[in-house]
Amino acid sequence: MESRNVVLVGFMGTGKSSVGKILADRLKRPLTDIDRMIEEKEKRKIREIFEKDGEAYFRLVEKELLRAAAQKLGQVITTGGGAVIDPENRRALKETGVLVALSATPETIYERVKNSRQRPLLQGGDLLSEIRRLLEGRRPFYAEADLFFDTDGKNAAQVAGLVLEALKEKL
Ligand code: S3P
Numbered sequence: 001m002e003s004r005n006v007v008l009v010g011f012m013g014t015g016k017s018s019v020g021k022i023l024a025d026r027l028k029r030p031l032t033d034i035d036r037m038i039e040e041k042e043k044r045k046i047r048e049i050f051e052k053d054g055e056a057y058f059r060l061v062e063k064e065l066l067r068a069a070a071q072k073l074g075q076v077i078t079t080g081g082g083a084v085i086d087p088e089n090r091r092a093l094k095e096t097g098v099l100v101a102l103s104a105t106p107e108t109i110y111e112r113v114k115n116s117r118q119r120p121l122l123q124g125g126d127l128l129s130e131i132r133r134l135l136e137g138r139r140p141f142y143a144e145a146d147l148f149f150d151t152d153g154k155n156a157a158q159v160a161g162l163v164l165e166a167l168k169e170k171l
Contacts, residue, residue, distance in 0.1 A: 055121075102149050
């Protein structure tokens, strides 16, 4: 039987994509990046989807692709920061996967995302306050994961090493 998916969840800038790549490599598993699947299906960048069709449309596409991805086993799946807000998304991911939550302080997240133009939810306004506000609202959803890793002061390879160690008992 193929083993459970390893699913990375957490706020923007917590390193899900970088850690996911290392995990997929080390575990010799295919990497399924939901945000990249969305961009491939839509043939445009996430920023453009938000601008032209709004967040609600983005969430619909995200939900459809996430559900399809969660039906397969043996992958490393990376999700967008807002993917686990939806209870059905959380359920679908949990059914076939171990949920690994990455976290960081608002200040660290700020440093990591401040120069990115690819994150529509963090454009304009007072960036640090916005990160704090969104993070507070999402904390309960990330808290439903199975494993938790604080990424402050660690690079992606270090975080991946800790995740791999903890996964030995879960996979
Ligand atoms: C989002 C996070 C983004 C992307 C979209 C919405 C969010 O992914 O899915 O911009 O709601 O937090 P990352 O967490 O990979 O930046």
